[in-house]
Amino acid sequence: MLTLFDGLREITLASIALRLVLSTLCGGIVGLEREFKRRSAGFRTHILICLGGAMTTLISEYWLVYMHYYLDTTRLGAGVVAGMGFIGAGTIIVTRRQRVKGLTTAAGLWTVAIVGLAIGAGFYEGALLTTVLILLAELLFSKLEYHIMANAPEINLFVEYTDRHALDRVLQLYREKQVKVSGMEITHQPDREGNAAACALFTLRLNRKNSAGTILSDICATEGVLNVEEI
DSSP, X not given: OOGGGGXXXXXXXXXXXXXXXXXXXXXXXXXXXXXXXXXXXXXXXHHHHHHHHHHHHHHHHHHXXXXXXXXXXXXXXXXXXXXXXXXXXXXXXEOTTSOEEOHHHHHHHHHHHHHHHHHHTTOHHHHHHHHHHHHHHHHTHHHHHHHHHHTOSEEEEEEEESSHHHHHHHHHHHHHHTOEEEEEEEEEEEOTTSOXXXXXXXXXXXXXXXXXXXXXXXXXXXXXXXXXXXX
């Protein structure tokens, strides 16, 4: 442990102020990254969650040290960790094209709450290091993730088409490109005008000759295809 923080691990006015301010800064830094990406939970949400986590641990310590309530001091913290599941679930949505969005934001909120608990307990080193690693995961590791996804051999496509003949042409394209269809699901979803549009969800296994971008371009150029997206 760093001796720099030894005098701030006791519950004093200075340590309380530091913990609350530090939790505001850590939550705000993570929240800024989410705000720049226009996510549902941004700057203020992360600050409030981290601040609430810190205050929760401070209350547990206050009960034990000053009020002499010899209770399970981890109970409040456990409630925060469990309760974050409800808040995180509110940021996760499943689009009409069966695409899940908001998982990273939900995981970030849960982790920020734990950072707040650590700061409230005076575990400054762990909280600061975790904040740095969260930013590293969301800023740098995301680029690595996109690179891996761009070169992944298996992709999922959402294809919207006019009729059965268009679907046959898409399947013929897969055969010509030697792309293996691992799974296919045909559905009907309402379009903007309320009419039922024919749609298909494909799981494709690509080969080295074809990239995901090439397949998407070829499907878009196929007669009868209205829309194609990777999901």
